[in-house]
Amino acid sequence: MNRDMHDLAAGSLKHAKSAGADGCRVSVYIDRRVEVSYRERKPENIKEAKRNYLTIDVFVDGRYSNQTTSDLRPAAVKDFISNAVATTKMLAEDPFRSLPDSKYYRGRAETDLGIFDPSHKAFSPEDRHGIVKTMEAACLEKGGDKVISVTASCRDTALEALILSSNGFEGYQTQTYYTAGASMTAQGEGDRRPNGYNFMTSVQKSGLPSPSAIGVGAAERTLELLGSSKIKTETLPIIIENRNGSRLLNGLIAGMYGSNIQQKRSFLADKKGKKIGSDHFTIIDDPLIKGGLGSQLFDNDGITARTRTMIDKGVLKEFWVDWYYGRKLGWEPTSGRPANVVLPPGKRSVEEIMKDLGRGILITGFIGGNSNSTTGDTSVGILGQLFDEGKTVQAVSEMNIADNHLEFWRKLAEVGNDPWPYSSFRTPSLVFTDVVVSGT
Amino acid sequence: MRVRTRRSFLKTTAVAAGATAAAHVLPVGWYRLAYAGEAGYFESEFGITDALCQRALTAALAKGGDFADLYFEHTISNWTMLEDGKVNRAYADVELGVGIRTVKGQQVGYGFTQDLSKEAVLAAASTAATIADGEARKPAGEFVTLKTDNYYPLKRLLTSVPLDVKLPIVQAVNQKAFELSPLVVKASVGFHDQQKRMMVVTSAGAKVEDLLPRNYLWASVVAEKDGRRERAGWNLGGRKDFSFYTPEVVNRVASGAVDRTVKLFDAVQPPAGEMPVVLGPGLTGILLHEAIGHGMEADFNRKNISTYCTMIGKQVAEPFVTIIDDPTNTGMLGALNVDDEGTIGRKTVLVENGILTSYMHDKISATHYKLEPTGNGRRQSYQHYIQPRMCNTYMLGGQSTPEEVIKSVKKGIYVKDVSNGQVKIGEGDFAFYVSQGRMIEDGKLTAPIKDMNIMGNGPKMLRNTTMVANDPKMSESGAGWCGKGGQRVPVGFGLPTCLVKSMTVGGVKA
Numbered sequence: 034m035n036r037d038m039h040d041l042a043a044g045s046l047k048h049a050k051s052a053g054a055d056g057c058r059v060s061v062y063i064d065r066r067v068e069v070s071y072r073e074r075k076p077e078n079i080k081e082a083k084r085n086y087l088t089i090d091v092f093v094d095g096r097y098s099n100q101t102t103s104d105l106r107p108a109a110v111k112d113f114i115s116n117a118v119a120t121t122k123m124l125a126e127d128p129f130r131s132l133p134d135s136k137y138y139r140g141r142a143e144t145d146l147g148i149f150d151p152s153h154k155a156f157s158p159e160d161r162h163g164i165v166k167t168m169e170a171a172c173l174e175k176g177g178d179k180v181i182s183v184t185a186s187c188r189d190t191a192l193e194a195l196i197l198s199s200n201g202f203e204g205y206q207t208q209t210y211y212t213a214g215a216s217m218t219a220q221g222e223g224d225r226r227p228n229g230y231n232f233m234t235s236v237q238k239s240g241l242p243s244p245s246a247i248g249v250g251a252a253e254r255t256l257e258l259l260g261s262s263k264i265k266t267e268t269l270p271i272i273i274e275n276r277n278g279s280r281l282l283n284g285l286i287a288g289m290y291g292s293n294i295q296q297k298r299s300f301l302a303d304k305k306g307k308k309i310g311s312d313h314f315t316i317i318d319d320p321l322i323k324g325g326l327g328s329q330l331f332d333n334d335g336i337t338a339r340t341r342t343m344i345d346k347g348v349l350k351e352f353w354v355d356w357y358y359g360r361k362l363g364w365e366p367t368s369g370r371p372a373n374v375v376l377p378p379g380k381r382s383v384e385e386i387m388k389d390l391g392r393g394i395l396i397t398g399f400i401g402g403n404s405n406s407t408t409g410d411t412s413v414g415i416l417g418q419l420f421d422e423g424k425t426v427q428a429v430s431e432m433n434i435a436d437n438h439l440e441f442w443r444k445l446a447e448v449g450n451d452p453w454p455y456s457s458f459r460t461p462s463l464v465f466t467d468v469v470v471s472g473t
Numbered sequence: 474m475r476v477r478t479r480r481s482f483l484k485t486t487a488v489a490a491g492a493t494a495a496a497h498v499l500p501v502g503w504y505r506l507a508y509a510g511e512a513g514y515f516e517s518e519f520g521i522t523d524a525l526c527q528r529a530l531t532a533a534l535a536k537g538g539d540f541a542d543l544y545f546e547h548t549i550s551n552w553t554m555l556e557d558g559k560v561n562r563a564y565a566d567v568e569l570g571v572g573i574r575t576v577k578g579q580q581v582g583y584g585f586t587q588d589l590s591k592e593a594v595l596a597a598a599s600t601a602a603t604i605a606d607g608e609a610r611k612p613a614g615e616f617v618t619l620k621t622d623n624y625y626p627l628k629r630l631l632t633s634v635p636l637d638v639k640l641p642i643v644q645a646v647n648q649k650a651f652e653l654s655p656l657v658v659k660a661s662v663g664f665h666d667q668q669k670r671m672m673v674v675t676s677a678g679a680k681v682e683d684l685l686p687r688n689y690l691w692a693s694v695v696a697e698k699d700g701r702r703e704r705a706g707w708n709l710g711g712r713k714d715f716s717f718y719t720p721e722v723v724n725r726v727a728s729g730a731v732d733r734t735v736k737l738f739d740a741v742q743p744p745a746g747e748m749p750v751v752l753g754p755g756l757t758g759i760l761l762h763e764a765i766g767h768g769m770e771a772d773f774n775r776k777n778i779s780t781y782c783t784m785i786g787k788q789v790a791e792p793f794v795t796i797i798d799d800p801t802n803t804g805m806l807g808a809l810n811v812d813d814e815g816t817i818g819r820k821t822v823l824v825e826n827g828i829l830t831s832y833m834h835d836k837i838s839a840t841h842y843k844l845e846p847t848g849n850g851r852r853q854s855y856q857h858y859i860q861p862r863m864c865n866t867y868m869l870g871g872q873s874t875p876e877e878v879i880k881s882v883k884k885g886i887y888v889k890d891v892s893n894g895q896v897k898i899g900e901g902d903f904a905f906y907v908s909q910g911r912m913i914e915d916g917k918l919t920a921p922i923k924d925m926n927i928m929g930n931g932p933k934m935l936r937n938t939t940m941v942a943n944d945p946k947m948s949e950s951g952a953g954w955c956g957k958g959g960q961r962v963p964v965g966f967g968l969p970t971c972l973v974k975s976m977t978v979g980g981v982k983a
Contacts, residue, residue: 400897
């Protein structure tokens with residue numbers, strides 16, 4: 034661990050106490066990130082920086098505030114903390130605000146989550162430029178004469194975080210992220226210039242696909258959009274491609290947050306133990322996946338991370354409840370937010386499933402839209418491919434799906450065998466029947 | 474409690490200066506700093522001298538490049554929030570740093586640092602310099618301070634407003650919300666204020682400082698009726714002085730949230746399919762911003778990836794349609810005295826009487842098109858490089874009355890509030906979430922509608938705008954953000970009542 038980080042965090046705790054805080058949690062972060070992008074076979078942007086900042090949660094006489102600063106000169110930090118404590122004293126008392134009971138800090142898994150890539154230090158400018166150039170070249174070649182523009186980019190981050198609390202919590206985590214991808218704009222019909230992209234993120238460089246595969250994927254995904262149009266409004270089966278599953282799942286998950294339940298903003302508040310989806314619908318929150326993008330040993334409160342089944346064969350089992358809203362609700366805390374959302378995969382590939390579905394739409398992207406966590410109503414624009422008995426008929430765009438989450442997940446008929454590993458939402462492709470798809 | 478100096482107070486205090494007694498004893502003369510463009514803040518507070526800027530720009534051009542610039546920023550942000558009847562939480566953020574850019578043609582090298590020491594600034598400049606590979610260039614020998622107008626005059630800095638002055642405003646919105654309807658069961662209320670100080674120094678010898686306020690008061694309300702719950706919110710704000718937050722504004726924020734929530738109990742989802750859409754005045758300007766405005770940002774056009782890239786000088790709308798981007802609207806969220814690369818803000822006519830006349834430019838795109846930059850070079854913070862972005866984008870009013878526009882529709886929808894818009898630049902396709910609206914049947918507004926998308930294509934929507942009313946209105950929201958390329962900037966927008974003769978409405982019934 035970086036000694037300076039520890040000294041800063043420990044000194045800040047001490048100063049907060051002496052300024053009058055009766056509880057305090059200090060988080061210190063350092064991240065170094067580098068971004069390289071290419072267009073027209075030369076660098077378009079090169080960006081490099083190191084960030085260092087401190088966040089403090091202050092508890093004074095049942096009062097609470099949270100403050101962050103990037104001005105870390107010693108005198109400035111002292112003044113910042115003194116003011117944070119003084120400010121907190123002016124707020125209304127809230128009997129539910131406190132640091133977590135320290136018993137929730139215990140039992141931390143003694144495992145290496147594999148989320149820090151030790152080879153990151155050796156990741157050189159030449160490596161970065163090489164990856165980006167290869168992605169761009171592969172995309173340009175695959176895109177051929179349809180290419181108007183290709184941009185390829187690579188971003189890597191090394192993050193170091195230390196959290197100390199006045200009631201004995203200490204947590205230290207290092208993590209690396211690599212994101213690589215390309216986007217392509219193609220010449221479509223008339224003035225249309227379809228844009229497609231292909232980006233992957235992994236905590237290990239070795240977890241990314243080859244740069245040429247990423248570039249080719251970007252071109253293929255763009256070319257698939259050519260000739261798109263809307264079709265008439267009809268009720269169809271749909272398949273949501275694995276990488277896009279999180280978009281609709283997030284709308285459902287918003288109803289599972291303790292904060293929304295306590296604030297009467299959840300359509301799922303009274304559904305614990307009840308069936309809200311089909312038998313194919315299971316969600317596990319697994320913070321301990323090796324190499325998972327959302328993997329963690331403790332959450333933002335410092336509560337020890339545990340694997341939980343949130344929805345089991347359509348039955349709602351758990352909510353995401355942090356320490357504060359747990360106290361307000363009188364419930365045991367779980368964790369305030371998902372770590373890695375896992376839907377256990379099925380047995381068949383998308384191609385096999387499409388053959389059996391007849392006419393339907395494979396959704397490869399969403400646009401706009403929203404989900405209402407109070408009512409469960411959702412509506413979102415889609416683009417993708419109309420297929421019939423496994424064969425693509427045409428690309429579709431300017432279309433929409435709308436439903437209520439309490440109805441929608443009951444229509445989940447099958448899940449694919451293809452969980453998406455490049456996100457903290459490890460969703461396979463999701464197959465729904467009888468969905469109204471709006472068009473002309 | 475010890476009295477603090479102005480200098481240490483400003484550097485370190487985020488949540489409400491009133492947290493310390495010092496806030497109450499600050500001399501009146503201190504407030505003169507509220508005048509935008511007054512030079513010297515970064516030198517007096519952080520020791521950023523012209524000599525250091527010279528050295529940094531020299532380092533940024535050490536390998537050549539067309540130009541380089543420095544963007545210093547010190548931003549203090551506060552959120553004061555109420556839940557369950559008490560102002561029981563406050564959040565704050567202090568950002569300090571410099572971003573350094575070297576530009577060679579359309580290529581950008583960028584480094585930033587939070588440490589304003591000479592060594593750290595020069596290291597960031599050396600990072601930016603790596604984009605070029607030629608002979609070193611020298612920056613201008615001296616800097617000339619640019620004069621700006623002031624589109625966000627302040628009587629006092631919001632960071633000087635004590636917390637105990639803000640608290641009653643937040644509490645009053647909560648109290649009013651519960652008074653307005655017995656159906657209200659929960660209210661979340663908050664006040665956000667931000668003060669961004671920035672200084673741009675360019676290798677061409679320009680230097681300019683600005684102080685940008687941003688603030689808003691918001692409420693989100695949950696109501697219950699017959700076992701059903703609905704939620705909606707409302708906010709008012711912009712680049713305002715604190716005196717904007719009067720009892721009338723308190724009432725408007727509370728009633729805006731409560732009225733919108735209670736109305737939802739009668740709302741239905743319309744049938745799906747294509748139909749005429751009437752866009753109400755004000756907030757629906759977000760459609761103009763997303764579906765049309767983004768395609769007119771010059772970076773997308775110089776790369777030939779916008780659907781508008783071949784349309785300059787061409788008819789893109791009916792002759793009664795004129796669209797403007799304007800950073801000079803006083804107090805609006807997208808107001809700018811000077812943009813983030815040192816270009817003085819000015820009004821740009823994008824579409825004049827139906828003809829596409831201009832894109833929105835930063836320096837890179839202006840150089841590409843051999844034009845003057847339009848003052849649209851913006852960035853989220855010192856951690857981000859410049860992109861062409863909108864400021865306040867609006868359509869001028871037409872000849873029809875709003876009643877005539879609605880009366881012209883036999884069956885369609887009237888859109889009052891929209892959110893969560895997104896556009897695909899190359900195709901022009903867009904989707905927006907309609908949170909408030911009405912059915913139109915036989916030329917009359919009927920049942921409220923909610924929670925559905927409207928879909929369309931930007932250029933097609935512009936061509937299909939067949940009526941424009943004489944009631945232009947700007948959105949009064951202070952909470953609007955626009956996202957592009959991973960960066961968020963505050964923007965304003967506006968629209969008169971308009972008829973779009975056909976759009977796809979995403980309902981639940983086929």
